[in-house]
Amino acid sequence: MQTPSEQDPNTRGGERVLILSAGVGSGHNSAAAAVRQACSERTDVAEVQVLDVLQASSALYRDVLGKGYFVLVEEMPWLVELGYNISDPPFRHRGPMNPWTQANSLPIVAAIKRLRPTVIVCTHFLPGQLVASLLLRGVVDARTAVVTTDYDFQGLWLSGAFHALFVAREEGKVELTALGLPSDRINATGIPITTRPNDSIAPAANGVPLLLVSAGAAGGDYALAVVRQLMHLRSPFRATVVCGRNDEMRQRMEQLVTPAADRFEVVGFITDMPELLHRADLFIGKPGGLSASECMAAGLPMVLVSPIPGQEVRNGDYLIEQGAAVRCNTTTTIGWKIDEILREPGRLARMQAAATKTGRPDAARDVMTALLDGSSRPLIVSKAAQKTVLDVSERHIVASDLMGPASLVRLIDSAAGSTVALLRADEVAELEKHYGTSSGVLVLRRNIAPVSLRSETRRLLHAILRGDDALPVRVEALTAPTPVLPR
Structure with missing residues (x-):
């Protein structure tokens, strides 16, 4: 676990x-470091700690x-792909954590x-699932x-x-809202990365493009094939190879590039990767999310x-x-493909412009701003609603097309205007019997929990109310997405 922020908490807020x-x-750890950096820039954050949940678990x-x-x-990469596809549908696993994960x-x-944190940010799905269970049980606030x-x-x-x-x-947000999740709880911010205040792109020496070959943190063998191909490039270049x-x-790698040592620089693990990225003209490596x-x-x-x-x-x-x-x-076409990019007039510049347009350097700051300025009450998705979301996903339909008891309905905090629950229509009908008013607003109450309510409904009621005795909410059915008309 990292040490708390060194900034004086007396000059900051209490988060x-x-x-x-x-x-x-x-x-995942790089994203955590980026969020930590964003927290250190805020005056309303008094303390920041980072915990790698695997490091806190058993060695096995x-x-x-x-x-x-x-x-x-x-x-067995085919097995990785199979596992990814099997686990891709949302809410496929809706039960409690398995005993081994629970123990760890x-x-x-x-x-x-x-630590009693006031804010918890998860950059991996494992702690995200754990924190959700703690929210539902009232262990964390x-x-x-x-x-x-x-x-x-x-x-x-x-x-x-989750909050x-x-x-x-943006496409990820569109996908989730089409499945029924409320748009006010989903933010398309980009992937958090660490930044440096003086980052700038330095011009290449003598106009010669600088190629950056990355073997990844562990040093993948594919980098050797890449460098062998680069040694036959017709175009002028310099290359830095990170092993x-x-x-x-x-x-x-150093032995491999000996015949062309004037064109290659070989380095091991480096801590100034952002600076190197800004100096380079073309990156060659794996498309990890953070990279x-x-x-x-x-x-x-x-x-x-x-x-x-x-x-x-x-x-x-x-x-x-x-x-x-x-x-x-x-691997046999790597050199040819890079040569094509370097030799075609304007192509590298167009790709650089596209990359700049795609980049989200302020993602970490945007995450913390949206979270701390957002609702203080979590969104609760009932198990029945989770089943409907899974069904919608597997049938490749839009959630707003559903009708009847299994359709999705949102409960909106009448005062704050934020979505506090995603339920099925039959669950809302049960709440309306006990908490409905003549004005059509539901007033959920802690001290009125009829025995006739199902146990799952009582659990949801407790999670939605949090520390309040009563909460007025309005009911909203899903509406079809507004079609985008051509200009």
């Missing part, structure tokens, strides 16, 4: 922010989820109780956010209780190689769609 990440790859649990994932990526979450729950770290939304990130959900692009923490690869987001913020187009099936392939699809990337599906 105590806990950022929960998971060290499966470096992206950490190895299975962390190292095990990358073993599958290397040995005990240290995190203890840390939350000890903090504003909670789930911050996704890939360009395509994946269903595992959607939980039954705000942050997705990387990460893989010392063996760095040594092999891609950092490149876009730096106006750096990408040549994509060896994407992990699932999220990285989808990240690549988005970047190609924006005109900020190309993908190499075979």
Whole structure:
């Protein structure tokens, strides 16, 4: 766990922010660091702490989820893709956490109780699911956010209780609202990245393009194939090859580029990657969510190689769609494809402009602003509503097309105007019997919980009311999305 912010809490507000990440790859922790940086810039935050939930878990649990994932990526990528697709539909798993995960979450729950945060930000779906269960049980009374770290939304990130959900692009928000989630709880901010106040793009020496080859934090072997191809490029270039923490690869890379040492610089793990991204003209590597987001913020187009099936392939699809990337599906064409970019007049400049347009360098700040300025009451999604959302997703229809008892209905806080619950119509009908008024407004009350209410409804009522004895809400059925007319 990192130390609290060094800024004097006496000069700041009273928010105590806990950022929960998971060290499966470096992206989730990088996003957590970006949110931490954004918190340090705010005067209303008194304390910030970051906790990697895997580091707080048992070594076996950490190895299975962390190292095990990358073993599958290397040995059985088809299984990774299968698992991604199976878990993609939102709310496919609606029951309690499995006993193993629950046991390994005990240290995190203890840390939350000890720190008593007023704000919890999750940059991985595992802590997001845990925090949702704590919200529903009344264990925590903090504003909670789930911050996704890939360009395509994946269903595992959607939980039954949260204050705000942050997705990387507008299409993700459109997808979720089409499934019935309220738009006032979903924000398309981009993926949080750390920034430097004096970041600027330095011109390449003598106009020669600088290529940045990234092997990733662990140093993937694909980088060797990339560099072999670069050594045959016809176009003038310089290249920096980042080998990460893989010392063996760095040594092999240095031997490989010896005949062209004047064109190549080989480095290991570096801490000034943002500066290097701003100096480079073209990035060659994997489209991880954080890597891609950092490149876009730096106006750096990408040549994509060896994407992990699932999220990285989808990240690549988005970047190609924006005109900020190309993908190499075979190693033998990498050199040719890069040469085509460098030799075609204006193409690299167009790709750089597309990357700049796609970048969201202020994503971390936008996350904290939206969360702290947003509703203090969480959104609760009932289990029945979760089932409907899953059904809508699997049938490929829009939630507003549903009719009858299984259709979705929103409860809106009459005073704040924020959505506090997503329920099915039959659940709302039960509430209306006991809490309806002549004006059509429901007044949910803590001290009136008839025994005739189903246990699930009583649980929802408790979660919605939080510390209040009564809450006036209005009922809104879903409306069809407004069609976008051509100009």
